Amino acid sequence: MIKHQAQTQKYDRGQDWWRGAVIYQVYPRSFLDTDGDGIGDIKGITERLPYIASLGVDAIWLSPFFTSPQADMGYDVSDYCDVDPMFGTLADFDRMMKEAKRLGLKVIIDQVISHTSDQHPWFEESRKSRDNPKADWYIWAAAKPDGTAPNNWLSVFGGPAWEWDGVRKQYYMHNFLTSQPDLNFHNKEVQNAVLQAVKFWLDRGVDGFRLDTVNYYFHDKELRDNPPHVPDSEDAGLDAPDVNPYGMQSHLFDKTQPENIEFLKRFRALLDQYPDRTTVGEVGDGARSLKTVAAYTSGGDKLHMCYTFDLLSPDFTPSHIRHCVQSFQKQVADGWVCWAFSNHDVPRHVSRFVEESGEREAVAKIAISVLASLRGSICLYQGEELGLPEAEIAFEDLRDPYGIRFWPAFKGRDGCRTPMVWEHRKAKAGFSAGKPWLPVPEEHLSMAVDVQEKDEESVLAHYRATLAFRKLHPALIDGEMQFVATNEDVLAFTRSKGEDRLLFVFNLRRGPQELALPSGHAVQAVLAMPGLGGTVVDGEIRLGPLDGICARLS
Incomplete structure (x- = not known):
């Protein structure tokens, strides 16, 4: 028998720290609440940064913490340059940044710039009239002669992508909730304003940006109807045709427009003024996703890397993983990918991959072993290092607007967003002294951090050891x-x-x-x-x- 061999020297990636990096996604609402209001906050993130660093990750990605009415849990921004009071203050953010730097952690923040909240001052001004300074900052269009919407575009969250506004007596476009109007990126003033907000955070020291719905920025100027969905193509994620009619269209004109390339070049040119910054784009484009990723990451003058929904399906088989990776290798010549099995929008992968009771830990362990071995950067979602399964949430406890809209055919995204479990004997698992915004699942208590810290065979211990192994081998990082x-x-x-x-x-x-x-x-x-x-x-x-x-x- 060939014996095992160990290695101890770590690999330094230098300025390309993002290439092959391990990124830990923090969902601030559910990480740690320090003020007892039941909602996680930035002080809680700062308090637990040593724990995150102990995992052996390179960076954290913070889901939105900006000022927001919270109609879509912060993905409806009303001020791009401030912290929502429920999460804390800019001073809290600065202290968190300082602690992250001390621990050697990079900080990536979400940028939700395809749309704003309808409570954003830009939209409030835009809707006042058709001739005010921001009248063209959003996508406005006249009704058809019969009063119906300008075209057949649909919202990801169900129903038409158009909402009538009685003040302007026009429709405005929204790819998501009616309270999330889409910005008009054909207007250079909009691009300039968005980039100024990005610069605000760059000057505050953030190391990168996760770009939400990065292929949704531009729309077809002619507002042409989308054709029917091509039967043999596959839409992944929220737009599955059997749940939402959104998947019944081929989205040729409401997103992924060619003009986006030039804007991404402007975005990259700004980032290149700051050393060692990075971008990771979320691309949801059905069967065209990899083609879009190739366009957005080629040439070294746009995005540094992208991720798709390819590995966020229930399929955990060799053939599926091989197909996803080989397809990327074939279609994306000089770009870089970020792989993940879980995030805040899909059921936790342990539940998706488990076939029979009793194999949760084994599935959790082999999944991170596979993920850590793939070529690309990888993203971990808070709690997966504990092997947390998807939580069962009662309808009356749902907070996700998408889940409420499509219940019971789709139970929403709250099952993967429940509070982090820190201490199994404490009330609310040590997450909060108050009533959590989502229930703490009883079945998660035995998997709490303090329980697994004491167990050398735990999923948590396996994650730490596997990520340490990955760092030892240059071939695993960018080979x-x-x-x-x-x-x-x-x-x-x-x-x-x-x-x-x-x-x-x-x-x-x-x-x-x-x-x-x-x-x-x-x-x-x-x-x-x-x-x-x-x-x-x-x-x-x-x-x-x-x-x-x-x-x-x-």
């Missing part, structure tokens, strides 16, 4: 990745950088597997990748259920 032809029931690929070549084989089945060592690959040593029990015996790889192996090739 090349090539799939290996082998048994279709396993996921097999190599990662290589210079002379260092690593072979990964993952068995995602619930039974053991034995397979011949892939042709042309000679194993020098089996590396001690945490939690993997695979062995090589007489040229044969032996794997247990939900198991894997990492080997250095000679």
Whole structure:
């Protein structure tokens, strides 16, 4: 049997810290409440930054904390340059930034600039008349002669993408809630104002931006109707046709317009004035997503990296993961990807991937082992390092407008947004002294941080060990990745950088597997990748259920 081999020297990426980085997403509402109002706050994030740093991540991504009426949990911004009082103050934010820097953590913040709240001063002025200074800052259009909407565009949150305004006696466009009017990016003054808000946070020291719905900025000037959805294409995420009629259209004209390229160049030019900053764009474009990612990340003059919804599905099979990665490699020549299994918009991946009771921990562990081995940056969502499953939320407790709109066909996004569980014996799991904005699930208590801190075999311990292993190997951070032809029931690929070549084989089945060592690959040593029990015996790889192996090739 080939024995395990360890390595201790860490790899420094220098200025390209974002390439291969591990990013930890914090959902501020649900992280830690320090003032007893039941809603997490920035002081709570600051208090728990040492915990985040202990995971071995490189950066945090903060979901929106800006001034907002909270119709869509902060994704409806009414002031881009201030902190909502429920989360704290700008002084609290500055103290958090200082602590993050002390701990060696980069800070990425959300920028929700495709739309604002209808309570934003820009929109309040825009709706007053058709000739005020901001009259053209949003997308206004006349009704058809019969009074109906200007075209057939639909809202992601259900219903038409147009809302009648009695003051201007026109319709305005909203891709999401009616209280989230879309900005008119064809107007250069709008672009300038948005970039000025970005500069505000750059000057405050943030290290990057996660760009929400980055392909929604521009619309077709001619307001042409969208054609019907092409039957054999696949829309992922919230716009699944069986839940929301939004997926029944092919969205050729209400988003992903060619003008967006030039704006992203302007955005990048601003960032390039500041050292070591980065961007990660959220691209939701159905079957066109990878083509869009390629356009937005090529050439080094637009976005640094993007992510899609490809791995946010219920499919946790070798063939699906292989298809997603190979499709990216084929379509995105010189761009960079950020992979994730979970975020604030989809059910937690442990629940999506589990097939039978009792395998939650095993699924949680093998999932991070796979994710940490892929080429690209990776994003972790708060609580996944504890193996938290999706919470069951009663209808009367729902806060997500999308879930309320489509209940019971879709139960919404609140099940992945419940409060973080810190201490299992404390009221509300140590999240708040008051009543949490969402219930703390009883089943999460036994998985609290203080419980797992004491268990060397816990999911939390596995995450820390796996991320430490990733940092030790340059090949895992930005090395090349090539799939290996082998048994279709396993996921097999190599990662290589210079002379260092690593072979990964993952068995995602619930039974053991034995397979011949892939042709042309000679194993020098089996590396001690945490939690993997695979062995090589007489040229044969032996794997247990939900198991894997990492080997250095000679």
